[in-house]
Amino acid sequence: MGEAFGKGCHLHLIDGSAFIFRAYHALPPLTRKSDGLPVGAVAGFCNMLWKYVQEDAGSNAPTHAAVIFDHSSKTFRNEIYNAYKANRPEPPEDLRPQFPLTRDATRAFNIACIETEGFEADDIIAAYACRAREAGGRVTIVSSDKDLMQLVGDGVEMLDPIKNKAIGPDEVFEKFGVGPDRVVDVQALAGDAVDNVPGAPGIGIKTAALLIQEFGDLEALLERAGEIKQPKRRQTLIDHAEQIRVSKRLVQLDCNTPLDVPLEELGVQAPDPARLLSFLTDMEFRTLTNRVAEKLGAEAPAVKAAPQSEAPAAPELPAIDITGYETVTDMAALQTWVDAIREAGEVAFDTETTSLDDMRAVLVGISLALAPGRACYIPFGHVSGSDDLFGSAQPVAGQLPMAEVLAALRPVLEDASILKIGQNVKYDWKLLARNGIRMAPVADTMLMSYALNAGTHNHGMDELAERYLGHKCIPIKDLIGSGKSQIHFGQVAIDKAAPYAAEDAEVTLRLYRHFAPMLPAERVVTVYHTLEAPMIPVLGQMEMTGVKVDTQVLSRMSGAFAQKMAQLEDEIYGLAGGSFNIGSPKQLGEILFDRMGLAGGKQGKTGAFSTSADVLEDLAAEGHDLPARVLDWRQISKLKSTYTDALPTYVNPDTGRVHTCYSIAGAQTGRLASTEPNLQNIPIRTDEGRRIRQAFIAPEGHRLVSLDYSQIELRILAHVADIPALKQAFREGIDIHAMTASQMFGVPVEGMDPMIRRRAKAINFGVIYGISGFGLSRNLRIPRAEAQSFIDTYFERFPEIRAYMDRTVADAKADGSVRTLFGRRINTPGINQSGPAAGGARRAAINAPIQGAAADIIRRAMIRMPAAIEGMPARMLLQVHDELVFEVEENAVEPLIARAREVMEAAAEPAVKLSVPLVVDAGQGANWAEAH
DNA sequence: ACGCTCACG
DNA sequence: GACGTACGTGAGCGTA
Known part of the structure; x- marks a missing residue:
């Protein structure tokens, strides 16, 4: 059985446990409808596997693959050091029953599922990687776990599945400051709080890397520890040599871990559609089931309905079929649709226009949807050719006149008893308003998603369709192209435009039916009805009104700015000893820190020097003229390009005013x-x-x-x-920053030093943002310790603030979201992450x-x-x-x-x-x- | 397309 | 003393 493994083979090793935890934290706590079994992590795990299986890896495609899991809490490392991983919290209650299900999922995808009692996944991965390397094959470890980075090199690389980024020796060096072969030495020194690897106290990765670079490897370092210059560091290494050696044994992965399943048996096989679909159906993953069925060309078994005790389950919907839509070209057909809308009492719709700018756009068609599979497109503004040197656009024959279409639709669009359902309705509302139709009442699927899902994802239709309906919409680029050769929707042939437009209406209808029942269930129905939907006509009207802008004032200012910039440019080139592009941070950085050799050059992750205002201000304060001039130049350049030059281009030729567009769900x-x-x-x-x-x-x-x-x-x-102190101050109408300063520093408000007040003000603002000593010190340009002591005093004086912060974070962790006083929910998907994020x-x-x-x-x-x-x-x-x-x-x-x-x-x-x-x-x- | 920088609350 | 560090946005420019 199985294929031999050797040269030309490529083994993928997937870190299953990491996948599970990622999935668990990335997704809300979903449960299976029929019995309440928690399945959120399984769902995420399956989505990730499916995405992985789907991805066309090209030349990196695996010939062999396996998912590796941890299976036991006690391993040989506990014999070396009994506190190993002792800090690990127990997995959450609702995750535990999902572990065996992820194994089932792996098998259902027909990928080998590997776990061995008493061994960690990392060691199994190490052993497979070593064998594969010895056999002359390539290995990709699908994981971003730093503990696995020691395996990189010689045909072994890692792949971060989230960022979809390869991790090779260079990336390892970036992370650890040493090559993969010395990673264990650095880890042994730095230790690891998460795994409870002790390491050397006070030594982190940066210091560890420096030491290893200097001494070559860990043994050499420990033997020659006496040569270390810094006395404290020297003593630490001498005192803790044994502990460091133990740490190394803890982080060193074991390539000789016994393998229950030989490499040869890991050959990649296509999943058996029946088996995979039966598993997904069993889990009641409707969207994924449909997606997989579609791809594998198999029939999706119906997902089991919820039990009777719940609200009656929605009947299973057929997949969206874009081939069966009607194109309405005569009044009789249009009237039939209008009558049907009256009968239904609601309709999903979408307008098609010549531009994304709703103040310049012209209507070219309207699509309607009454039920899944029942949608139409009413074209009226499609043209052939375009207005250019060679002729003018001609209306396409066979369309109803726009005036007649709008006249027929107006009664339902303005009928208070008929709900009009759209996606991003403000856009359509404005186009109709510009044509004299005040559409109401409306429902907006974008705003429903926003009320439900703010913080989790964005709310554009294509994204919502894919996420909630498992449906990929026709990309607009397929119709109108992109870049210079882009055409407008009215220039698209009607037989191409109709399926696209009607699809949008149908998708909107389905999204509405998906979201509407969730609003009360998720307790955001009031938010939607009082804070979201009513904004549509209010903002629509404001945007249509626009604001008057005096372009002459701007143009005069622009001229003055140009002069001033030219003058500054001369001065800057003089100081720099040559001309360069001042607007290029890269060139500026090189001038300041390489050519002129100024101190304080900090390189970011891209390796470039930072030339932000912060940095330039520090340099200017040291008396350097060039950075001071650049700051002036930058300010004027910004004002000129972003404001005085750009604003006039936004003046609408029809109204002579500037019409901004507000995003409600941005x-x-x-x-x-x-x-x-x-x-x-x-x-x-x-x-x-x-x-x-x-x-x-x-x-x-x-x-x-x-x-x-x-x-x-x-x-x-x-x-x-x-x-209480803050509330009272606001009630009495006194200067809130002065009051804060007075309470913190025990000085009277009368005759207060403005500097003291300024500090209190910075703290008051900082506190709203989740202040840190570092941030405050940078803001106020005071030493960190001083900033920290201000903050400590502040929290001591106003202890309720600390309590509020703790409470809010605890709520976020428990619910995955926080709420405003008015019930608005903001999801906090990252709150249970660890690390800097x-x-x-x-x-x-x-x-x-x-x-x-x-x-x-x-x-x-x-x-x-x-x-x-x-x-x-x-x-x-x-x-x-x-x-x-x-x-x-x-x-x-x-x-x-x-x-x-x-x-x-x-x-x-x-x-x-x-x-x-x-x-x-x-x-x-x-x-x-x-x-x- | 992406990072940097900077304009606002 | 390891690590990163104030919240939320959008636009213009340079660079790849």
Whole structure:
């Protein structure tokens, strides 16, 4: 049995245990519908295996493969050192029953499944790798575990399955500072907290690598430890020599581990479709089952329905078939669809247009879907040819006129009793609004996904279809191409456009049926209905209104910037002794740190010097002129290219105004994001930059009014963390940063040193972000120890904050998500990771409920605003996270401010009664600079 | 396509 | 004293 293994063969060894833990932590705790068996890790494991099997590895394709598992807690290493891996926590309760299932899964995929009682997976992998190497074959270890890196080299390499990146000797060197053959020496010295390998106290990988580089190998080092210059380090190595030798035996993998299954029997075989599908069906993995069935060309057995006690299971849906859609070309057929929509009471739809920019786009067709398999496309704006030198675009024959299509659809689109279901509805809403149709009511699958899955993944249709329907949509590029030769959708032939457009409608319908029942079940139905869906008409209207921009002001500024830049360029070239591209960080770094030999050059992971403002400011402070000039140049260059030059290109020729586009589901926390152009990052912090705001103007007879929440995030923190001192200060309306400083340093608020207040302010902000001593020290440019002692004092004085942070992180770990005061859920998939990534996930989890609640509050204000200012000669134009900008007739400025302020200050109510007041500051002027 | 840098809250 | 380090965004530029 089996194929001989030798030259030309390629063995893949998959680290099964790592796969399982990765899968477990990456996925929410899924259970099998029929009996509640936890299967999340099995699902993830199967997805990873399937992806691995599917991947076309080309010349790296395996001829032999096996998945290796751990099987036992006690191994020979415990005889060497009884505390080995003693720190390992027990696997979670709901993971344990999944271990045997992952073995079954491996076998179902027809991949050899290897485990041996009393041996660790790493040693088995080592033994196979050695045998394969001896036989002259190649080996790929599918894992990113650093403990396996000692095996790399001589035809053995690793593959990080997540990053899909090969790990060879170079990458090992990057990680350990030595080649694969000396990795064990470094590990022996550095030890490993996770596996409880002691190593040498106080020696980490960096130091270990230096020592090994200097002395050649571990034995030489230990014998000649007396030669080490640093006294402390020398003593450590002498004192702990034995412990280090033991550590080496712990980290050294054993190539002589007995192998129950010989190499020859690991030959790759295609999975047996029946067996694999029966396993997946048994697990009730519907999506994966369908995907696998489709690929293997086999019939997918029906996934077992949920038991009667649950809500009745949805009937099994047929796969999406894009060949059977109708193209509507006459009024009778269209009327049949309209009647059917009335009958159904809801319809999924999608609009096709000539552009992604919804303020310039022209409608070319509409697709509808009423049921799986029942969808159509109504083309009306398709053309042949294009408007160019050689002729003009001609309408394609056989289409209904747009006016008639819209007239026929208008009654259902505006019918309050018929639900219109779309994906990213704001886009379609605006196109219809531009054609005089006020569509309502609507449901948006993108926003449903956002309410359910913020933090887990993005919410574009292609991604949702693949993830939740197991369906790959036709890529738009297949129709319109890309790059220079790209055409618009109206230029696509109707017989190609129809399946694409109708598919989108059907996918939207299926996504709606998938997500809608989950909203109440996941307790985000209120968030969806009060904070997401109502934003569609509000933002749609703001975006259509746009803001007036004075391009002449910008153009004059641009000219002045150009002059100033030219002057700075001359000075910089003079100082550098030659010209170079100042805008290239690479060239600048070489000039500063190589040519001029300045100190403080720090190289990042790409090996390039950092030339960020931080670094340049330090150099400038040491008295170097060139970095100071570059800082000036950079600032002006930024203002010119991003603002004065780019903004005028966004002025819409039809309206003469700039129409940004807000993403409702872009940020993880509930904040909006503004694009094309981004009007949420217009300069204000420097005087020069602030002048850009003079170009945002009110038309004749009008004023711009800006209202912004004062300290909203700190107020929310005071409320949710329940901090009496902070709450009282806000109630009394005193300077919050001065109060903090006074409490921390015991100085009176009266006559306070501005520096002290500045520090307190930095801490107040830092705390919202999950502060560290390092971060604060860098921000304030003070020694780390000092920064740390500030933080310690702060937590001592306001102990509720530490409690809030701990509570939030604990919730995130337990639930995989955190929530805002208003119920918005933000998933925290990375929170149970270990290593450096864990810190970031922790801070994000602490910040999300605060930033998110502030976002919820201003959303609530915006949603109420149109009704509140109804009848006033005022329009809401912009949102900048804690600020709303209005355009108002001059004589109505004061009433508008009063009304809008009232709405904003009461926006949390009645859902939440905050224990601190919300305060809104207002300003007004002829332009945004004056108003703010 | 990706990293760097920098604009905002 | 090993390791990395403030949260959330989008745009323009240089480089590969």
